[in-house]
Amino acid sequence: MKPVTAEIITIGDEILYGQIVDTNSAWMGTELTKAGIKVHQITSISDNPEHIVSALDDALTRADVILMTGGLGPTKDDLTKDVLTSYFHTELVLHEPSLADITAIFARRGMEVTQLNLEQAMLPAACTPIRNVLGTAPGMWFEQEGKVVVSMPGVPFEMKRMMSDIILPQLKAYFSTPEILHKVIQTTGIPESILAAKIENWEDSLPHHIKLAYLPHLGGVRLRLTGHGNNATTLEQEMQQQVDKLSKIIPNYIFSYGELTLEEAVGQLLKERGLTIATAESCTGGFLAHKITSISGSSAYYQGSVIAYHNEVKIRELNVKPETLKQHGAVSEATVREMAENIRLKFGTSIGVATSGIAGPDGGTPDKPVGTIWIAYADKDKTRTKLLNFNKNRLLNIEYAALAVLNLIRQSLVATVEE
Amino acid sequence: MKPVTAEIITIGDEILYGQIVDTNSAWMGTELTKAGIKVHQITSISDNPEHIVSALDDALTRADVILMTGGLGPTKDDLTKDVLTSYFHTELVLHEPSLADITAIFARRGMEVTQLNLEQAMLPAACTPIRNVLGTAPGMWFEQEGKVVVSMPGVPFEMKRMMSDIILPQLKAYFSTPEILHKVIQTTGIPESILAAKIENWEDSLPHHIKLAYLPHLGGVRLRLTGHGNNATTLEQEMQQQVDKLSKIIPNYIFSYGELTLEEAVGQLLKERGLTIATAESCTGGFLAHKITSISGSSAYYQGSVIAYHNEVKIRELNVKPETLKQHGAVSEATVREMAENIRLKFGTSIGVATSGIAGPDGGTPDKPVGTIWIAYADKDKTRTKLLNFNKNRLLNIEYAALAVLNLIRQSLVATVEE
Structure with a gap:
């Protein structure tokens, strides 16, 4: 079965100019991987309509799901919603539940809703709106020829809440995702090249559906096995057998079989x-x-x-x-x-x-x-x-x-x- | 004058799967911006030859400089060097100075050089090798029709050293970048919002070609003035006058007028x-x-x-x-x-x-x-x-x-x- 693939597009100059580190993509990458969806590319671009369109065009030729973040704020340098409205040949209509959410947020803060914020409740008719309980920019879910395009705000806690509550469950339901399992083996005290030589025979004997990655970092090399399969239990057993074999080859260099430092x-x-x-x-x-x-x-x-x-x-x-x-x-x-x-x-x-x-x-x-x-x-x-x-x-x-x-x-x- | 544009391509599944956060791109984005080079796109892809080639093809249609990181390690999941050798229709030849660097690194560690590491000194004939004084993977500088493609290791401290010592100076020389000056004023002990209120009048009075950025970080707010101009001496004087004005407004919160921690x-x-x-x-x-x-x-x-x-x-x-x-x-x-x-x-x-x-x-x-x-x-x-x-x-x-x-x-x- 062909794996479901995703691409992430982040929109905003602050990432390109290095003013913020893009931690959103790493979080989404982790969650999508855990959900059995393979992240194929992450692209960061500026708030520019032509660039958004071309990045989306390109991504749709390669992946099944496109997750976009950013460019949904109330100010005029936020262009994502207008670009998507035109991209999907649709028009903006008032979305009453979003209007109620936005009004409620301002009421909680004891402030008058601004016209700019009210316009955030105008959403493309062709999308399924995604509720934002933590901010004023709703998300948007588009479907086209079996593919899904989702647009979310770039504010990390708003994006994470939308992903966890709505988008990930909907993606798992929309595509029947295959099983992907990961196992991490952490080593220290041995350089990557010497480690690679020591475990070469074991690595070469891995079955085709279990892959090894070397992730060197300060003070050690993290080994990650990634397995693809249809049955989680069988796959888990197969992978554990490989880890057991490995641990007999380099017992003294392994300090953890998980995320422990x-x-x-x-x-x-x-x-x-x-x-x-x-x-x-x-x-x-x-x-x-x-x-x-x-x-x-x-x-x-x-x-x-x-x-x-x-x-x-x-x-x-x-x-x-x-x-x-x-x-x-x-x-x-x-x-x-x-x-x-x-x-x-x-x-x-x-x-x-x-x-x-x-x-x-x-x-x-x-x-x-x-x-x-x-x-x-x-x-x-x-x-x-x-x-x-x-x-x-x-x-x-x-x-x-x-x-x-x-x-x-x-x-x-x-x-x-x-x- | 049309600005010089750059794209960054990071290679490696660990970013796509969210196992590491891509801090390299933010650092490069900051340094390129300071050098007057505009970052147009950041693309993260896997260690896959076709994907590396298509990302490079696409980037070269848009930008003048392509900076690639990752995929230069000694193991078989590192493919960047082979892909670039074929991309630039060249062949691998032994680069004696890199061989000496690699041998010296192992000698210092008191270890035998492995065959895998020796092969890291084989570099494409068409590139100008970039010395790596901190690790075993040399960088590569390619030129083609007035554009520059650079490949660097993904290990942050190796990449940063190469960028600072060699690549940024070479890029500034290769493209004649406009005069851009930066002045950093470091404050501590005052929250960003209170600082902003205190210096609002000064900020509003800045001339159009001198811009202020607030860069809050753990323990302080770094203020960065960026000035554009044709004459470096005049610009330097103008900016220093603004810094002098600022230092009279908030004398006790400033601990450094530079990169001092x-x-x-x-x-x-x-x-x-x-x-x-x-x-x-x-x-x-x-x-x-x-x-x-x-x-x-x-x-x-x-x-x-x-x-x-x-x-x-x-x-x-x-x-x-x-x-x-x-x-x-x-x-x-x-x-x-x-x-x-x-x-x-x-x-x-x-x-x-x-x-x-x-x-x-x-x-x-x-x-x-x-x-x-x-x-x-x-x-x-x-x-x-x-x-x-x-x-x-x-x-x-x-x-x-x-x-x-x-x-x-x-x-x-x-x-x-x-x-």
Whole structure:
């Protein structure tokens, strides 16, 4: 069965000029995908009648559903409704229920309805109006030769409410959509190319109706399996079998089979095991603590931190031995080991972790170039250290180092094989 | 003079399926607009050869410059390079400098280069390769009948570096773009609507060729003046006069006349005055320290921090009196005042600052709802405290509070009028 395809057209200069980020399309993309409708293209254009018509013409040659947002406001630079009225060879007529909605909104705000807003209740005779309970611009649903064109306001919460309440259910009813399932497997600590080489045979053996995508991002590669089928239960089983196979190939690199972040996954591990943690940071300057405390409920396992940006603070607050600093320097395995072990003792936690490195852009030496970062993990049984060198810019070095510490915690707690 | 027009084509299912939000296009839209190039359309498509070709064909009928991102990774779902090689009737040849860059990246990571990554140095003979100093996928610059097609990786920091260093300067040189000057005035501590009312008369008096844009963002409103003209020197003078007028209207809300962030502006102030600072954080959990240490050279004024997530740590490490905690609670003016004063004494710095609050989503009470955050500033002469209540989500509460502390430092050091 051929999948139902959709295109999204967003109208308005503010997206083209970069004044706002188009988060509407990502939200619609997620919802349409979940509904089994394949998004084929997203197009952002300006409020220009010819451009709207040509974008719509083109989209209708490719897709079954066109979802348009924007250009429905009451001011004269909003042209979408007039363009669609002419496009579908129809005329504007008063839509009484929309008039009542608009009047009610102004009454709630204690204001007089303006003439411009009253005109928003004039809608193309050929469309099915879509009620807007949160604003003054109704949506419009057109059908033509088995295809659907929908126009919605660009205000995110108005659009989302219309999509959830009316448009998505109507689309699912209008087209009988096939089953599409997604499974996400999140990896960290392995570059995309090496991961790809490791799982190449598995990837090549995937059945034709299950596809793999690599989604690399800061600190990891997200793998997404997308399966198409007619029976949700069978498809779910087939996909789970593939995930199980994959997890045997790269057990230590997977930290989540869903949307959990690395800091959430680590937080869950600590909580499940009743462990507490404290941090001692030099080069990451608080970012590691921030990642940990960005998770709601982290106070259950997180005690606190000493950020020791200066050597004097490392000595006084973290009991790093002056001779260690003198002999090995602040950026060294010996120093970061003492930092992790001592913060654990100082704060009385199960685990202590530490960072010390050269975030850049200055401070590098031939021996220890910018990006040289030592990290350490200490618990009652062992201390593990790791040397990183990402050589990114300052902020990225800081972020990567914090993620590497989170992964070191995870691996120290769960990994069965030394990586 | 007809404006130079650009289109952006982003390639990759992850945008269509809504798994990532397309922030690249907004960034490119902003930079192209600043360079005097008009963005005409943004198109997001999947990694499909026919679709890439038809999107490119269409874009070339409308615009002078086509900027493509994505589909340049080493794996087999990345098809952009092969499609462009065939589109421009050329062939792949080894590009030695890119090979050296790729090899160097792997050498720095202490890893063996994979065959897949080596193949990333094979580039179309017809293109001018664009160096990627941050990743393994070089960019490509094609010219055809006076038009330019550029392909870049989709990884944001790699794309941004390429655009800033190479592509934008080359586009300005290739097309002779008109004079457009921008001046940015950054404000903080005043909501957009109140700011707009305060500067309304000034805004209305601006000459026709100088336009004002309000760009609100987390923690402030950025004002951008854009001037069009034929003579850069005259235009620069005219715009500077307008900025001077504005700075007399809202002196205490402006922290920068350029791209400086608030943390950079505060860092400069501390450096100029030879002051040092230490932080004591509860609810911000390291994010304030991170903001301060995200600035290169911050070790000149930043000593370190105690993150006291638990009351016990507040007592033991920050000498907060147990009776203060008992009588007023951790989230109180009295506690945050002791935290700021004591971290200053403990670390021997000129300034101590502190945060204590309820970031949420849990932990609120009728008396102290989620978002209740006390901040404090202490130096040898005075202690200033401030109660915040943003009532946003956890991360936003944390970020707003850190920015409010930075602004409290700035105001304590420079403000001539109490705000």
